[in-house]
Amino acid sequence: xxxxxxxxxxxxxxxxxxxxxxxxxxxxxxxxxxxxxxxxxxxxxxxxxxxxxxxxxxxxxxxxxxxxxxxxxxxxxxxxxxxxxxxxxxxxxxxxxxxxxxxxxxxxxxxxxxxxxxxxxxxxxxxxxxxxxxxxxxxxxxxxxxxxxxxxxxxxxxxxxxxxxxxxxxxxxxxxxxxxxxxxxxxxxxxxxxxxxxxxxxxxxxxxxxxxxxxxxxxxxxxxxxxxxxxxxxxxx
Numbered sequence: 001x002x003x004x005x006x007x008x009x010x011x012x013x014x015x016x017x018x019x020x021x022x023x024x025x026x027x028x029x030x031x032x033x034x035x036x037x038x039x040x041x042x043x044x045x046x047x048x049x050x051x052x053x054x055x056x057x058x059x060x061x062x063x064x065x066x067x068x069x070x071x072x073x074x075x076x077x078x079x080x081x082x083x084x085x086x087x088x089x090x091x092x093x094x095x096x097x098x099x100x101x102x103x104x105x106x107x108x109x110x111x112x113x114x115x116x117x118x119x120x121x122x123x124x125x126x127x128x129x130x131x132x133x134x135x136x137x138x139x140x141x142x143x144x145x146x147x148x149x150x151x152x153x154x155x156x157x158x159x160x161x162x163x164x165x166x167x168x169x170x171x172x173x174x175x176x177x178x179x180x181x182x183x184x185x186x187x188x189x190x191x192x193x194x195x196x197x198x199x200x201x202x203x204x205x206x207x208x209x210x211x212x213x214x215x216x217x218x219x220x221x222x223x224x225x226x227x228x229x230x231x232x233x234x235x236x237x
Contacts, residue, residue: 002097003119003182004045005037006084007064009105010074011052015214020055020105022218025225025235029212030055032108032232034062037101039234040115044097049083081183081193088189099182102194107179108221109208109230118182121200129187129196133178135209139168175201178209 009030013019021028030048037046048059049067051074056066073083080102088096099122103110114133121131139145144161147154156162165171180202187196207224211217224230 001099001119001123002044003042003099003101004047004097005043005101005103006087007033007037007046007048007059007103007105008080008083009048009050009052009055009059010069011050011055012074012076014076016218018052018054019212020050020052021058022212024108024212024218024221027235028058029108030058030105031062032235033103033105033110034059034064035234036110036112036115036232037103038063040112042115042119043101046103047087049087079193081188084183084188084194088185096185096189098185100185100188101180101182103180106212107210108212109210109224109232110179111208111232112234114178114180114202114204114208117202117204118180121202122182122184125198125200128184128198128200129192130181130183130194130198131200131202132181132195133202133204133209134175135178135204135206137174137176139171142168142171142174144171175203176209178202178204 009020011018016022020030037043047065047067049069050056051069051071059066067087069083073086084100118131118133122128144158144165146157148157181194183194183196207230210221212221
């Protein structure tokens with residue numbers, strides 16, 4: 001199987017200006033997924049899709065191929081699947097990879113072993129159209145514990161389920177997205193998104209699912225690195 005990596009890194013960001021270049025642990029956020037992708041020998045090609053010259057320059061400094069994203073695909077609401085289809089569609093269809101791995105700069109704690117596990121998952125699931133890393137949902141965040149607030153009153157969103165699953169031992173195991181997703185290119189080009197079903201699961205552990213979206217997330221990520229709670233050995237290479 002042939003795998004390519006796509007790093008979506010547009011310049012616009014409302015929560016943190018130029019978020020993909022925000023400093024984390026003394027280096028731009030973008031560097032983390034670039035170095036993880038370069039450290040795994042399973043990627044045939046690694047491409048950064050961006051509309052921002054400053055991001056393109058940083059990717060180029062690290063030896064990553066840059067694809068100039070069209071302005072029409074650089075908006076807040078643009079699905080990343082459309083960006084990926086545009087990128088692949090401008091190339092030779094005969095030379096497309098089998099799988100496209102999405103490496104998002106806002107998920108800086110990707111490990112090389114996560115990439116390898118994702119590849120192993122798709123090799124072992126010939127029916128899968130995608131694969132994704134997932135992490136277990138903490139008990140207090142479980143769907144059966146979620147509340148709805150209306151007119152100053154709060155109630156369980158799933159009251160019947162909560163009544164029979166009042167502690168964590170009685171609840172079904174739920175998961176949320178981790179840090180990586182890969183899609184079968186045929187499914188993507190056929191109109192599917194990156195989570196095209198059926199999707200193979202790779203379970204990882206926190207805090208490697210860290211998602212950097214707001215300034216406080218950067219602070220948390222800094223603390224995790226500083227205290228050795230997120231070990232990124234590939235950064236030293």
